[in-house]
Amino acid sequence: MMRAELRRVQSRLARIDADLAQLERTEPASVSRPRAERYYQLLLSIYEHGRHGVDAAQLGALGATYDYDRRGLGGFFAGRRAPLRMTGDRVRLTPEGERLLERHLQDQTS
Amino acid sequence: MSATKSDVLVGRDWLVEHLDDPELVILEVDERPVLYRVGHIPGAHCLDWHSDLQDPITRDIPNSAAIQALWRRTGVDPESLVVLYGDKNNWYACFAYWLFRLYGLRRMAILDGGRPAWVTGGLPLSTTEPAPENSEPPPPSLDPSLRASWRDVAAPESDPPQLIDVRTPEEYRGEMLTEPGYPEEAAQRPGHIPGALSIPWDHATREDGSFKSPEELEALFTASHLDRQTPAITYCRIGERSAHTWFVLHELLGWSDVRNYDGSWTEWGSMIAMPVALGEAPGFMPVTGREAKPPH
Secondary structure (H helix, E strand, O other), rough: OOOHHHHHHHEEEEEHHHHHHHHHHHHOOOOOOOOOOOEEEHHHHOOOOOOOOOEHHHHHHHHHHHOOOHHHHHHHHHHOOOOOOEEEEEEEEHHHHHHHHHHHHHHOOO | OOOOOOOHOOOOOHHHHHHHOOOOOEEEEOOOHHHHHHHOOOEEEEOOOOOOOOOOOOOOOOOHHHHHHHHHHHHOOOOOOOEEEEEEHHHHHHHHHHHHOOOOOEEEEOOHHHHHHHHHHHHHHHHOOOOOOOOOOOOOOOOOEEOOOOHHHHOOOOOOEEEEOOOOOHHHHHOOOOOOOHHHHHOOOHHHEEEEEOOHHHHHHHOOOOOOHHHHHHHHHHHHOOOOEEEEEEEEOOOOOOHHHHHHHHHHHHOOOEEEOOOOOHOOOOOOOOOEEEEOOOOOOOOOOOOOOOOO
């Protein structure tokens, strides 16, 4: 009876192990999807404007520098892990945006 | 009202014209030191605030030998003219300025507007790190008169100082322990030191990060009924934003007795039995004056 139960557990463990292996084959180790260099350049440009960030007009101009359509910039504000946020009339990096930028710069300069 | 001391603040145009001055030492101090590797003002050395501006073991400022070694590496000697700049509106540049002043360095200035002033001005950036300078500065002596400890706040030897909390209003009121993105700087309790006035550091700057005019700055503090004749102590969370406000009061406006409490809220809000105030009102320090004793 106990041996039968042990075999069932071993069988389930083997199935879980196989599923995990399949997942590891189909997904990269990093959960962050790669982004274009211009994405980080825009974040860096906003960061380089200082603690108060930029206003909407400056954001539009910076976005155009990196070939972002003004309407397309909305994606930077979307989602729980958005890299940018608007506070009053100023656009600044979120903590997530700063983390993304820091990691990218570390990768680029190391 | 005294005029702003113009010799402690330089603009980017001045710096462009003086880049080749042999007595000039340029130091970049960022919250994110990786920015230095992205590009920096030509000839600038990097100060890493994690490793260069703190003792590596104790939570404290570096000792004299460490500062001497740092100055040797970056070419600072007593005759140098040191210009400091950095990201985040010069928070850490002001902290380094305050630290070096503690160790007796006299000829220093902050680049008004910090790193953004240079970068957004389209001025050249270098990725070449200067070689160590190997100057021969004498061992510096620590002058503690510009530094406050928790004892100076809780039980001052003379009249109670004016306390200035330069954190965000939300931190002051006790609605959050830290700003988002700084979880490692959280104290055990939220709130503010009883009696402290809330004057966020960024009220002293314009949107481009440069300092406001002397008249605006003086008005900012007098509007809160602060008095330039009474000793003042600034604090924030770890002492870098309060160094920024210390710079404004002591260096730009010339208030004579201003100290930076670098232990700040991470110390006060984590110690056992320290008095804490919540909400908009400054509150009252329950124990002050000559007869007062620290909680422990």
